[in-house]
Amino acid sequence: MIRILYFARLRERLGLxxxxxxxxxxxxxxxxxxxxxxxxxxxxxxxxGEGESLMTAVNQELARPQTPLADGDEVAIFPPVTGG
Numbered sequence: 001m002i003r004i005l006y007f008a009r010l011r012e013r014l015g016l017x018x019x020x021x022x023x024x025x026x027x028x029x030x031x032x033x034x035x036x037x038x039x040x041x042x043x044x045x046x047x048x049g050e051g052e053s054l055m056t057a058v059n060q061e062l063a064r065p066q067t068p069l070a071d072g073d074e075v076a077i078f079p080p081v082t083g084g
Contacts, residue, residue, distance in 0.1 A: 001071060004033075007078035010054075013047045023069060030056050031065030033075065048077070055080050 005018045027036050034056075038045045048054065056063040057076040069075070 002033075002069060003074045004037075005074065005076040007076065009079055010047055010077060013043060023071065028069060029065065030058065030063045030067045030069065030075065033069060034065070034077075053080055054078070 001020055001022050003018060003020055006014055006016060011017045023033075024036060027033050034048055034054075038048050055078055056067070057078075058067050058069065058073050060074070060076070063075075
C-alpha cells in the first residue's frame with residue numbers, strides 16, 4: 001500500500017488531496033504508477049497526461065520516472081513551482 005498526495009491544480013482538478021493504493025504487480029516505478037493512474041481515463045488521463053508538466057517525490061525526495069516504489073512509500077505529485 002502506498003500513499004499518493006496530489007497538490008495545487010491536481011488537487012483541484014481531481015477533487016482529492018490524497019489516496020491510498022495497493023501497488024499492482026506491474027507497478028514498480030514512479031513512471032509506471034503515473035501510467036496506471038492515467039489508465040483511469042477521463043480527468044485522470046487529462047490531468048496526468050504526458051504533455052502536463054509534473055514533478056514527483058517519493059518519501060519527500062524528488063523522483064524520476066525510474067525511481068523504484070515500495071510498499072509504505074509516500075508519493076507526491078505536483079506541478080513545478082516557479083518563483084520570481
